[in-house]
Amino acid sequence: MSNTDHSHHGDGVGHAVPIKFLVLICSILLFLTAVTVWVSWFDFTEINIAEMGIIMALFVATIKATIVGLYFMHLRWDRPFIGFIFVGSILFVVLFISLALTDTLEYQPEIIPGNTPKVQEALDALKN
Amino acid sequence: MSTLTTTNSNDNYLNHTKGILSWLCTVDHKRIGIMYLVCVLFAFFLGGVFAMLLRFQLLTPEGMFLTQDQYNQAFTMHGAIMVFLVIIPAVPAALGNFVLPIMLGAKDVAFPKLNLFSWYLWIAGLVFFLLALATGGLDTGWTFYTPYSIDKASSMGGVIPALIGAFILGFSSIFTGMNFIVTIHRLRPKGMTWFRMPLFLWATYATAIIQVLATPVVGITLLLLIVERSMGIGIFDPAMGGDPVLYQHFFWFYSHPAVYIMILPAMGIISELISVHSHRHIFGYKFIAYSSIAIAMFGFIVWGHHMFTSGQSQLMNIIFSLVTFSVSIPSAVKVFNWLATLYKGSISLNTPMIYGLSFIFIFAIGGLTGLHLATLATDIHLHDSYFVVAHFHYVMMGSALIGFLGGIHHWWPKMTGKMYHEGWGRVAAILVFIGFNVTFFSQFMMGSKGMPRRYATYAEMPEFQVYHIWSTAGSVILAIGFVICAIYLLQSCFAGKKAPANPWGGRSLEWQCSSPPPWDNFAEQPEVGDCYDYSVLEWNEEEQGYVWKKDVLHPGEANG
Numbered sequence: 136m137s138n139t140d141h142s143h144h145g146d147g148v149g150h151a152v153p154i155k156f157l158v159l160i161c162s163i164l165l166f167l168t169a170v171t172v173w174v175s176w177f178d179f180t181e182i183n184i185a186e187m188g189i190i191m192a193l194f195v196a197t198i199k200a201t202i203v204g205l206y207f208m209h210l211r212w213d214r215p216f217i218g219f220i221f222v223g224s225i226l227f228v229v230l231f232i233s234l235a236l237t238d239t240l241e242y243q244p245e246i247i248p249g250n251t252p253k254v255q256e257a258l259d260a261l262k263n
Numbered sequence: 264m265s266t267l268t269t270t271n272s273n274d275n276y277l278n279h280t281k282g283i284l285s286w287l288c289t290v291d292h293k294r295i296g297i298m299y300l301v302c303v304l305f306a307f308f309l310g311g312v313f314a315m316l317l318r319f320q321l322l323t324p325e326g327m328f329l330t331q332d333q334y335n336q337a338f339t340m341h342g343a344i345m346v347f348l349v350i351i352p353a354v355p356a357a358l359g360n361f362v363l364p365i366m367l368g369a370k371d372v373a374f375p376k377l378n379l380f381s382w383y384l385w386i387a388g389l390v391f392f393l394l395a396l397a398t399g400g401l402d403t404g405w406t407f408y409t410p411y412s413i414d415k416a417s418s419m420g421g422v423i424p425a426l427i428g429a430f431i432l433g434f435s436s437i438f439t440g441m442n443f444i445v446t447i448h449r450l451r452p453k454g455m456t457w458f459r460m461p462l463f464l465w466a467t468y469a470t471a472i473i474q475v476l477a478t479p480v481v482g483i484t485l486l487l488l489i490v491e492r493s494m495g496i497g498i499f500d501p502a503m504g505g506d507p508v509l510y511q512h513f514f515w516f517y518s519h520p521a522v523y524i525m526i527l528p529a530m531g532i533i534s535e536l537i538s539v540h541s542h543r544h545i546f547g548y549k550f551i552a553y554s555s556i557a558i559a560m561f562g563f564i565v566w567g568h569h570m571f572t573s574g575q576s577q578l579m580n581i582i583f584s585l586v587t588f589s590v591s592i593p594s595a596v597k598v599f600n601w602l603a604t605l606y607k608g609s610i611s612l613n614t615p616m617i618y619g620l621s622f623i624f625i626f627a628i629g630g631l632t633g634l635h636l637a638t639l640a641t642d643i644h645l646h647d648s649y650f651v652v653a654h655f656h657y658v659m660m661g662s663a664l665i666g667f668l669g670g671i672h673h674w675w676p677k678m679t680g681k682m683y684h685e686g687w688g689r690v691a692a693i694l695v696f697i698g699f700n701v702t703f704f705s706q707f708m709m710g711s712k713g714m715p716r717r718y719a720t721y722a723e724m725p726e727f728q729v730y731h732i733w734s735t736a737g738s739v740i741l742a743i744g745f746v747i748c749a750i751y752l753l754q755s756c757f758a759g760k761k762a763p764a765n766p767w768g769g770r771s772l773e774w775q776c777s778s779p780p781p782w783d784n785f786a787e788q789p790e791v792g793d794c795y796d797y798s799v800l801e802w803n804e805e806e807q808g809y810v811w812k813k814d815v816l817h818p819g820e821a822n823g
């Protein structure tokens with residue numbers, strides 16, 4: 136049945152993105168993937184930030200996810216409400232991860248330090 | 264302009280096309296709804312058999328006929344079947360699929376083929392659960408808690424098929440939710456603004472939001488569990504440095520909103536039943552509508568109340584306990600509005616209304632006992648006792664399932680074009696109400712006195728036998744009620760009186776097409792007015808149903 140809501144694009148036909156543009160976006164994403172791999176080869180312990188590799192990787196991943204959301208998922212040309220829905224779902228992820236992580240962090244002091252026997256055994260086997 | 268049909272059409276969705284393939288390959292939402300209904304009721308029967316096994320096993324403290332392992336399998340299969348195969352899909356997929364597009368005056372849902380695919384996914388989920396039984400059994404509990412579920416040496420071999428089954432069922436749920444969100448957004452008729460929608464649609468919309476947001480989380484969790492069990496990656500296994508409580512966080516982040524997937528649509532049905540069968544405009548429409556959304560949102564921030572004794576940190580225990588109290592408020596808002604709707608209404612104690620009134624009584628008890636469990640101090644004692652079992656059966660079985668039954672009886676004339684025997688309907692409804700309360704109220708009592716759940720025997724605690732006997736007796740009454748219900752509903756399909764288009768005097772659009780509906784629902788999309796204004800209808804003796812008053816214009820006709 137016909138609906139009473141007018142599509143964002145007026146004529147009911149989806150916004151057609153040129154193939155060349157999509158190929159450009161894909162190339163940018165591949166380049167950023169290469170950057171992630173290149174960064175992973177660095178040893179950041181020299182600058183006393185061992186986690187820098189993870190921070191860089193997550194930073195690049197956020198940029199990639201934003202590009203995917205804006206262009207591949209069409210949010211760039213869609214109603215702001217749709218973008219709000221997308222951001223809302225990210226907020227749910229943040230809610231979930233933050234509460235679960237808070238719980239895990241809270242009982243860290245009670246955890247016996249070091250590796251479990253099984254893990255230690257596996258690590259020793261790897262060294263040998 | 265009128266699209267009303269007041270006599271049964273010879274051509275309707277049931278006989279428009281013939282043959283088994285016309286059903287298995289249908290994209291008609293009504294046929295898909297009927298297929299879901301049949302399948303869900305079959306799964307309910309299967310889950311019920313396991314329930315009766317449990318109840319009869321517990322008649323004596325030493326147990327009657329099940330070994331410990333068999334008992335563990337019985338409660339696991341009962342829980343898994345009832346949660347994943349019955350109560351989650353029941354109202355949205357069976358009744359929602361049938362009613363939602365017609366309530367919107369639409370020809371079908373937004374994505375009819377996806378709708379059929381959802382049903383096939385349900386079937387695949389069922390097959391995997393049966394495979395779990397056949398390939399070693401399942402004894403982890405429906406919650407699949409680690410580390411037991413990842414221990415191949417201890418737990419039974421059917422864990423991975425069951426996990427795959429639950430994963431597939433999750434997708435069935437997600438696709439149904441997506442379909443409903445888009446249908447409600449895009450296929451509403453002229454005049455049906457958001458606040459002119461029937462409340463069943465608000466409830467279904469809120470449910471669909473939860474389905475789409477929460478279900479992927481359990482999907483990934485179950486996949487992680489499969490990988491953990493098969494490859495030992497160590498994410499949940501404490502022997503490998505993993506965190507078993509993290510599994511519970513992952514699991515309950517979905518499974519708590521899942522209980523709102525179960526109850527919200529049933530609450531939507533009750534809003535319709537109470538209003539229609541008391542012939543009174545629903546009280547507090549906006550409050551009920553907003554409370555559905557509030558329940559959906561609040562339901563995402565309380566999952567830790569299932570984990571108070573799991574080893575969860577004290578800080579999180581306090582936060583979750585506090586927030587859990589808030590989630591009861593929108594539910595209470597609904598109950599008060601239903602009661603206000605009944606006040607000074609012209610109440611017809613039809614079978615659907617008896618289920619509706621039963622719901623209010625039972626849900627009040629179930630909801631209030633949730634507060635005992637939300638309170639940290641009392642939950643320490645009540646966790647993993649029969650008090651918890653009684654609480655969730657009051658809200659899931661006594662409320663969600665009774666809402667489902669009420670909906671089936673309310674829309675049965677519309678779905679089948681036949682009226683069931685009203686007398687037997689009332690008898691069955693009363694037996695279900697009495698049987699349910701006898702079964703589960705005794706469980707509150709024994710739970711508060713210390714009877715643990717998931718125990719195959721209780722020889723050290725023979726003082727609980729009298730409560731178990733009451734509970735089992737109640738389950739027999741409940742089963743008789745269900746059997747009577749099944750008999751008269753089936754009998755009505757073959758020999759029931761022809762149903763009029765509007766036997767109850769409803770105003771929503773599904774009552775403005777014939778019973779059963781034509782295959783395309785409406786010739787033209789109808790215009791809508793206030794779907795709770797019953798003053799425009801009157802009883803027609805000849806039709807044995809309600810018709811539009813002769814001197815009142817239909818909504819579109821006022822404008823010529």
